[in-house]
Amino acid sequence: MSEISVRPLGEEDWQQYRDTRLTALRESPEAFVATAEEEDAYDEDFWRLRMNRSARLLAEREDGPLGIVSVGRADEEHPKTSELFGLWVSPEARGTGVATALVRAGATLARDQGQQQLTYWVGSDNGRAVAFASGFGFRPTGRRRPMRVQNGDDEDEVAMVLALGGDRGSVPTDF
Known part of the structure; x- marks a missing residue:
């Protein structure tokens, strides 16, 4: 089995991101807000803007994509915080370290951009x-929000935060 590699995608990779994202939406519709039908209708300009x-x-091996994740700014109130979102790993690659490789690459990217923490919203149930996020070093905060995915349940999400430097065991009090 070849080694897992993780690479950033640029605007020119919009079609590869689109194809992998649509695969994720079809395979795990309950994990996302959007649907494959909605996103399949978007044109090239939309996908380039999204990139x-x-x-x-x-994340990929020689034989193709294994998973994706996105990293963006959390919000204006927390300018030194990035957010990890849209994490998906193909079913055949689950449990093989792909999610860990993606999260590690996301944390490294955020740290390299001068961010101090990385937020990851996780369904509290x-x-x-x-457990995965906790094992990686993310710590739960007091922030909660209703689940934004369309699973029909009244669940909520908890913001988990990973310190990107200094004391990795602390959770910021303002988050």
Whole structure:
């Protein structure tokens, strides 16, 4: 088995990102706000614009894409915080270190951009995702919001934060 590599995608890679994103939306529709039908209708200009709004990271092996994740700014209130979102790993690659490689690359990218922390919103009832994030070093905060995915449940998400320098065990008090 070849090694997992993670690389940033540029605007010129819009079609590869689009194809992988649509695969993710079709395979795990309950994990996303958007639907494959909605995003399949978007034109090239939309996808190129999307590529420039946030960093897109692709995990792959020689035989093709294994997963994706995006990294963008959290919000205006937290200018030194980036947000990790849209994490997806193909079913056949789950449990093989792909998610870890994507999150590690996202954290490195945010740190290299001068960010101090990385936020990852996780379904509070998703024990596997909470355990994964905790094992990586993310710590839960007091921030909650309703789930934005279309799964029909009244679940919420918790903001988990990873310190990108200094004391990795601390959680910022203003978040």
